[in-house]
Amino acid sequence: MTDNNTAVPAPVSGAPEHAASEFMTDTRPIAAGDTGPGCKKRDPILIAKNVTRTFGGLKAVDVEYLEVPRHKITALIGPNGAGKTTLFNLLTGFDVPQSGEWKFDDHSLAGVPSHKVARMGMVRTFQLTKVMGKLTVMENMRLGGDSQPGERLSKALFKGMWSSREKEITRQADGLLEKFKLDTKKDDYAASLSGGQRKLLEMARALMVRPKLVMLDEPMAGVNPALTQSLLDHVKNLKAEGMTVLFVEHDMQMVRHIADWVVVMAEGKIVAEGPPQDVMKDQAVIDAYLGAHHDVDLGDAEGIEALEEQLSHDQESVVGTEDEGVIGRHITELDGGTERPGEPGSGDSKEQR
């Protein structure tokens, strides 16, 4: 496929369209009372209390209280080093906190390893994708399906049942690959995919466990403008199908287009939260996180073209790679023209630190 994909995605699970609309049209308040850092939600799917993680003398995460609203798209924003990825790592069992407890759907997750967290229905993607380059696209998908509940037991005990499970995994993978427009690539090595396609593959693979909560770490970073709208549609579609989404994003314009709720982190703490329109009015948030181009609307083609035009006259702005796209260049510029940690060439692979 090419990254020139702007089609609206079909449902992941074949869920009926009318069922989807109920999640898209629910306008009831998200907060249970007053809005503000650590506020209670009407229907939280994830609740974290006193989660802390220090590296040497640095308190990377110091989250007193956070609730993530069910069936909503929540954006987690904040400057570089705010602790967003570390919080993702802690909540999903990829790292261990110094203190804290958190519950997903009323199940305590403290001490639960990442693969079990995924099986319980809470999956995440990475800022630097973790697709297996030496496996084909389909093999990557099947790896996602292999962590489904009970598969090892059924494989061991019932050969017949396993082969029907195999077929089901393949059918499910085929459906997702088609939806993400990666079906023509299914026999290609994942290493041959563009950055944007790898993001799509990682998202598709995460959906193999039929999750309830999908956590996306900078899904748009490194994705070219043509694919950006498609990715936004995929994220919105997760909600339409009844999933909850928590995603890290640097660009507030992106956030405004798809988020129902925004949580702002700085220096490890939750410093603001609320509906995007309210959080965007907060001058401190604008000054600290939105930067010079906060008035440019990146969620539609005109906004992107306008920003491309602006950046093309800006000697300081870094010329991106084919896959980096305008968003990556925009962020790089906001960061003062320096490479961001974890980006190609930075020599910094945070998930592997």
Ligand SMILES: Nc1ncnc2c1ncn2[C@@H]1O[C@H](COP(=O)(O)OP(=O)(O)OP(=O)(O)O)[C@@H](O)[C@H]1O
């Ligand atoms: N394994 C580690 N060892 C030491 N320090 C770490 C480690 N992981 C994260 N940090 C530090 O913890 C702080 C929070 O980092 P984190 O990557 O969570 O921030 P972030 O908000 O995700 O940033 P970005 O927007 O750049 O991705 C940073 O100061 C970072 O350097």
